[in-house]
Structures are given as structure tokens and as C-alpha cells.
Amino acid sequence: MFNSSSNSNKNVRIAIIGTGFGGLGLAIRLKQAGFEQFTLFEKAADVGGVWRDNTYPGAACDVPSHLYSFSFEQELGWKNRYGTSQEIYQYLRHCADKYDIRPHVQFNTEIASAEFDALQGVWHIQSTTGEQFEAEFLVGAVGQLNRPAYPKLKGIENFKGKAFHSARWDHDYDLTGKRVAVIGTGASAIQFVPEIAKQVAHLDVYQRSAPYVIPKPDRVYQPLEKKAFRKLPILQSLDRALQYGHHEIRLLAFTTSLNEMPLVEYLFQRHIRKVVKDGKLRHRLMPDYPIGCKRILISNHWYETLTQPHVDVINTGIREITENGILDTEGNLREVDTIIYGTGFAATEFMAPMQITGLDGRTLKDTWKDGAEAYLGLTVSGFPNFFMLYGPNTNLGHNSIVYMIESQVNYILDAIQTTLQNKLLFTNVRAEVQHEFNQSIQEKMKKTVWAQGCTSWYQTADGKNTNNWPGFTLEYRQRTRRFDVENYTQVSAIS
Known part of the structure; x- marks a missing residue:
């Protein structure tokens, strides 16, 4: 003590x-x-750390807010079950101010x-x-x-258009009507791709390895719920405890045999088959490694976005970045105005x-x-x-x-x-x-x-x-x- x-x-x-x-x-x-x-x-x-820096469209946490916060400083006003990056950033600023x-x-x-x-x-x-x-x-x-980690690609410095990493988002740059290439399909990309797809003219998504994506059990907290949390904080503490127990037991799926993940596998298969009707596209989006080997991602909009007519998923490797686009390993040059690197961190x-x-x-x-x-x-x-x-x-x-x-x-x-x-x-x-x-x-x-x-x-x-x-x-x-x-x-x- x-x-x-x-x-x-x-x-x-x-x-x-x-x-x-x-x-x-x-x-x-x-x-x-x-x-x-x-x-x-x-x-x-x-x-604010990572939550100050990551301001890309759609940025949010994949752990419930009641759990992704200090035990000694419970925020009682979360809007959704999963907090956005801006909410978490403001929460950290609040902690810095409250405790001087x-x-x-x-x-x-x-x-x-x-x-x-x-x-x-x-x-x-x-x-x-x-x-x-x-x-x-x-x-x-x-x-x-x-x-931020950038891919080691030939000619990356030669591109004459706009290029930036998702963790260093350029909010002064307007993507409206632009031809955009996104390199990477990790945790950040599955959040910002559905958002920018709403405004770009065309979107190329370069995928080296398809992720497992399952539905995100997110929802808005109703006014009555938020009022109850404020009046009786013990209710939020109870919700936090239940969420902790639910998440803690999930370790068993990661540390035993692969057969311990049948439910997650089922959720993934059901989700992708329900949303992606095109068999060829669905085949390109199927991971080629055991589930859980890489981070399992959660999103309710990823696969839906990839089925849109102005969005292409490209599985071929990248040979080099040119002045005006991306040349793949099959010799195809796709011209773009913007390249966004959703390639994670070092x-x-x-x-x-x-x-x-x-x-x-x-x-x-x-x-x-x-x-x-x-x-x-x-x-x-x-x-x-x-x-x-x-x-x-x-x-x-x-x-x-x-x-x-x-x-x-x-x-x-x-x-x-x-x-x-x-x-x-x-x-x-x-x-x-x-x-x-x-x-x-x-x-x-x-x-x-x-x-x-x-x-x-x-x-x-x-x-x-x-x-x-x-x-x-x-x-x-x-x-x-x-x-x-x-x-x-x-x-x-x-x-």
C-alpha cells in the first residue's frame, strides 16, 4: 500500500x-x-494518444465503452455501446482535467x-x-x-496525387468525386472505407489478405437507459462486470484447438453469405488462414460497401506506385487521384x-x-x-x-x-x-x-x-x- x-x-x-x-x-x-x-x-x-491521432471517418473502438474506460472514472454518457474515437478522446481530456x-x-x-x-x-x-x-x-x-506503418512499395515517393496514412488523416482534403485507392484491409480500413465510399467517384480496395469480419453488436443507448445509468451508477457497474466476464471467457476460443471457434466461424459465414451474393466477389473476400490467427474484425457495413458498383476489391499484388496510379503484378495500371494507406502501425x-x-x-x-x-x-x-x-x-x-x-x-x-x-x-x-x-x-x-x-x-x-x-x-x-x-x-x- x-x-x-x-x-x-x-x-x-x-x-x-x-x-x-x-x-x-x-x-x-x-x-x-x-x-x-x-x-x-x-x-x-x-x-489523448492514439484516440487523439486517429480521426479518420468512422473511427471507433471495438471494445464496449463501459469496459474500455478506467474502473475509477466511469463515463455515464456514452451514446452507443461502442464509443467513437472522438468520444474516447474527449473522455481522456475529461480525465486529465478532472484530476488536474x-x-x-x-x-x-x-x-x-x-x-x-x-x-x-x-x-x-x-x-x-x-x-x-x-x-x-x-x-x-x-x-x-x-x-504508422507504410508498405515497402517501389515508387511510393513518385505518386503525384494526394497520399496519406489513415492515422494521419488530412481533413482539409476533399474526397468528393475523387478516384481513390485504399491499400490495406485491417481494423482502420474496415471503418473508414464504408464512410468514404459515400462520397468518392470510384474506390479501389487493395487487399493482400482478407480479414474475418463479423457483425458489430452496436446499438444506441436509449434516453431511459442513460438516465438509469446516471441515477443508479451501480447499473453501469453491473453492465461493465457482465461485459468483462463475457469478454474474458472468449479467451478459450483463442487458446484451445481451432474447433473452439465454431460460433465465430458460423457468424462470419452467415454474415458474408447474407450480404455478398456475388460468388466471385465472395471468394475474393474469403480468408485463407484459420479464424482467429489474425485479429477478428467487427463491422456492419464492410461487406455491404464492397458490393457497391463503384467499389472494386483487388487481390493481385502491387508491383509499384506510379506518378498517377498503381500498377499491379499482372501489369494492370489503375489511375487514381488519391492513395490512402490503411496499413496499420509499427x-x-x-x-x-x-x-x-x-x-x-x-x-x-x-x-x-x-x-x-x-x-x-x-x-x-x-x-x-x-x-x-x-x-x-x-x-x-x-x-x-x-x-x-x-x-x-x-x-x-x-x-x-x-x-x-x-x-x-x-x-x-x-x-x-x-x-x-x-x-x-x-x-x-x-x-x-x-x-x-x-x-x-x-x-x-x-x-x-x-x-x-x-x-x-x-x-x-x-x-x-x-x-x-x-x-x-x-x-x-x-x-
């Missing part, structure tokens, strides 16, 4: 990089625990590097503009989905492009040359007093990442407090502890649908799954309930 009146809490310096759910959640808990010298570094002009976190945020500050000084037990931090800072504890709260490149240097001059980049790994997704051997939120192997395929983040926040708080109470200069997770933990994670991964041979953003180029947690979130919460200092090398401060 934390002593909020401790004088040591007032002096220790804590640097947090990022102001999404992770950064804000930790900042709020730090403040409640009596810490005062913490700073959040934010490269943008406002808080903004005075602790240094906006428009992108961190370039951080180096640990073992003699002083201090992280020396530098921004991209050369500003320098120091902190006893460093927390990376940049998550897994903060850097999800396996944790903490990049920052250079994080730990003991003996070792960098995270070199340490992770064979794929990122950490103990509990939180700490890395050789990098003392350094923590990550939503780090390696803490992504979920079945539940809310906010629940995982709250578990991690509690662990980090306990770690900082334990370090201070024991008068330690720093703690460093033991290499054998980290190795054993990650061996067990990868062994568990072999028994999941994510190890069935497909490629996805969960994996490195060599096929190592560095992103997902292959267990229940309850198990993770139990393992992070307290800071297990016995698994760390402890270096005492010189008094």
Missing part, C-alpha cells in the same frame, strides 16, 4: 512518455499516492533518447530539440499503436524511434534485435527503474487493454514505493527471471490460434509473437498485484 503523506514521494522525479490511457492512468494514481515531481512528455499539443494532470504535462515535446546513469541512479533524458531532463524513474507509455517496434540506453551502454534496440521482450511486459533486464505500459506481450485479443493498463499501473506504483521505502538506488529485473517468463509466454503461444502460420502485426518478421498476452487478464492482474522485488537485483543508495 502507498503512504500518500510520505515526504519521499514529493521529491522523487518520474518521467512518463505519452498521455494516452497508460500515461494518464499512471499520472492520476501517482497524484493520488502523493507524488508531486512527475512529468508527462507529450509530442503533440494535447493529451495538465500542469504536469510538457506538451509539444518529443523524446529522442534516455540514458541511465548507474552511479547516480538517474535517467538523463533528451528531447528532439535538445532539451535535457532528469528523472529517477522512466516510464514509456507510448503503447503499441503510435507509429506495432512490434516498441519505444522506437527513441534510443533508450541502459547499463554498460546497451540499447533497447540492440537488446531486442531478435524481437522485443520484457518481464510481465513491464521491465527489461539491464534497464533499471524503467517501466513500460502496454509493452511486449500485453496486447489482448479478447478483452479490454484498459484493464491490463490498470494492472500495470498498480505494479509500477508498488515498484516505485518499494524502491523508496527500501532506500534503493535502483532495481533491475534479473535476466534469468525475464528469460524464464518469456520462455513460458512463447510456449503458451504455441497453443493459441495466433501460432497457426499466418502473418500479422502481432509478430516480428521471424514469426515471434511479441505483442499478445496468451492468458486471462485475471491471471495477469494476479501476477502484477504487487512488485515482486525478490525477482530484481537491488542496488542500495549511498547514504
Whole structure:
């Protein structure tokens, strides 16, 4: 437990990089625990993380709003069962304001590097503009989905029309009447494609690998329901608990044999056959890998959009981008005015492009040359007093990442407090502890649908799954309930 009146809490310096759910959640808990010298570094002009950046048409969450929010700060006014990106962004801004976190945020500050000084037990931090800072504890709260990924295509720089990534949407550019090509059919594309199809003259959707898309069980909360949630918050808490239980049990479909997903397979088959009547088109939209191997997507408009006469789905590969269009591997050139990259994020490149240097001059980049790994997704051997939120192997395929983040926040708080109470200069997770933990994670991964041979953003180029947690979130919460200092090398401060 934390002593909020401790004088040591007032002096220790804590640097947090990022102001999404992770950064804000930790900042709020730090403040409640009596810490005062913490700073959040934010490269943008406002808080919000991925929900501030992803403003493309139709952007929304695929986890119910009552569950995709902090347990200690339940928003009672969600319009729909699933929140839009704008609603979630405003929710995070509300949290920053209510808990008075903004005075602790240094906006428009992108961190370039951080180096640990073992003699002083201090992280020396530098921004991209050369500003320098120091902190006893460093927390990376940049998550897994903060850097857009672009495909490596020949001639990508030669295109003379308009081109942008969905995570950096250009709202000043009018798509009305334009010939548009969308490259990618992942989670972002299935949301924005149905929206832009309403205004473009023609739409080419380039699909390398067809996704499994099932109906989204979304609906509008009726005025009577919202009134009931406001009058009796326990009703929303109950709804949240029911949603949590429903999502948690879904893990069984991912971690047992493929035969455990018959219901999802049935929903997919029924959905696509009902909407896509054209057999040839339906064949192009059928995935060629086991269901669940990649992220299962939810949408009520994706397949309907792809059946429209001004929309073409193109399965052939892309040979190159030309000045005025896209040349496919069969030699067909399709001219377009606009290219939108719905190609996701550099999800396996944790903490990049920052250079994080730990003991003996070792960098995270070199340490992770064979794929990122950490103990509990939180700490890395050789990098003392350094923590990550939503780090390696803490992504979920079945539940809310906010629940995982709250578990991690509690662990980090306990770690900082334990370090201070024991008068330690720093703690460093033991290499054998980290190795054993990650061996067990990868062994568990072999028994999941994510190890069935497909490629996805969960994996490195060599096929190592560095992103997902292959267990229940309850198990993770139990393992992070307290800071297990016995698994760390402890270096005492010189008094």
C-alpha cells in the first residue's frame, strides 16, 4: 500500500512518455499516492494518444465503452455501446482535467533518447530539440499503436496525387468525386472505407489478405437507459462486470484447438453469405488462414460497401506506385487521384524511434534485435527503474487493454514505493527471471490460434509473437498485484 503523506514521494522525479490511457492512468494514481515531481512528455499539443491521432471517418473502438474506460472514472454518457474515437478522446481530456494532470504535462515535446546513469541512479533524458531532463524513474507509455506503418512499395515517393496514412488523416482534403485507392484491409480500413465510399467517384480496395469480419453488436443507448445509468451508477457497474466476464471467457476460443471457434466461424459465414451474393466477389473476400490467427474484425457495413458498383476489391499484388496510379503484378495500371494507406502501425517496434540506453551502454534496440521482450511486459533486464505500459506481450485479443493498463499501473506504483521505502538506488529485473517468463509466454503461444502460420502485426518478421498476452487478464492482474522485488537485483543508495 502507498503512504500518500510520505515526504519521499514529493521529491522523487518520474518521467512518463505519452498521455494516452497508460500515461494518464499512471499520472492520476501517482497524484493520488502523493507524488508531486512527475512529468508527462507529450509530442503533440494535447493529451489523448492514439484516440487523439486517429480521426479518420468512422473511427471507433471495438471494445464496449463501459469496459474500455478506467474502473475509477466511469463515463455515464456514452451514446452507443461502442464509443467513437472522438468520444474516447474527449473522455481522456475529461480525465486529465478532472484530476488536474495538465500542469504536469510538457506538451509539444518529443523524446529522442534516455540514458541511465548507474552511479547516480538517474535517467538523463533528451528531447528532439535538445532539451535535457532528469528523472529517477522512466516510464514509456507510448503503447503499441503510435507509429504508422507504410508498405515497402517501389515508387511510393513518385505518386503525384494526394497520399496519406489513415492515422494521419488530412481533413482539409476533399474526397468528393475523387478516384481513390485504399491499400490495406485491417481494423482502420474496415471503418473508414464504408464512410468514404459515400462520397468518392470510384474506390479501389487493395487487399493482400482478407480479414474475418463479423457483425458489430452496436446499438444506441436509449434516453431511459442513460438516465438509469446516471441515477443508479451501480447499473453501469453491473453492465461493465457482465461485459468483462463475457469478454474474458472468449479467451478459450483463442487458446484451445481451432474447433473452439465454431460460433465465430458460423457468424462470419452467415454474415458474408447474407450480404455478398456475388460468388466471385465472395471468394475474393474469403480468408485463407484459420479464424482467429489474425485479429477478428467487427463491422456492419464492410461487406455491404464492397458490393457497391463503384467499389472494386483487388487481390493481385502491387508491383509499384506510379506518378498517377498503381500498377499491379499482372501489369494492370489503375489511375487514381488519391492513395490512402490503411496499413496499420509499427506495432512490434516498441519505444522506437527513441534510443533508450541502459547499463554498460546497451540499447533497447540492440537488446531486442531478435524481437522485443520484457518481464510481465513491464521491465527489461539491464534497464533499471524503467517501466513500460502496454509493452511486449500485453496486447489482448479478447478483452479490454484498459484493464491490463490498470494492472500495470498498480505494479509500477508498488515498484516505485518499494524502491523508496527500501532506500534503493535502483532495481533491475534479473535476466534469468525475464528469460524464464518469456520462455513460458512463447510456449503458451504455441497453443493459441495466433501460432497457426499466418502473418500479422502481432509478430516480428521471424514469426515471434511479441505483442499478445496468451492468458486471462485475471491471471495477469494476479501476477502484477504487487512488485515482486525478490525477482530484481537491488542496488542500495549511498547514504
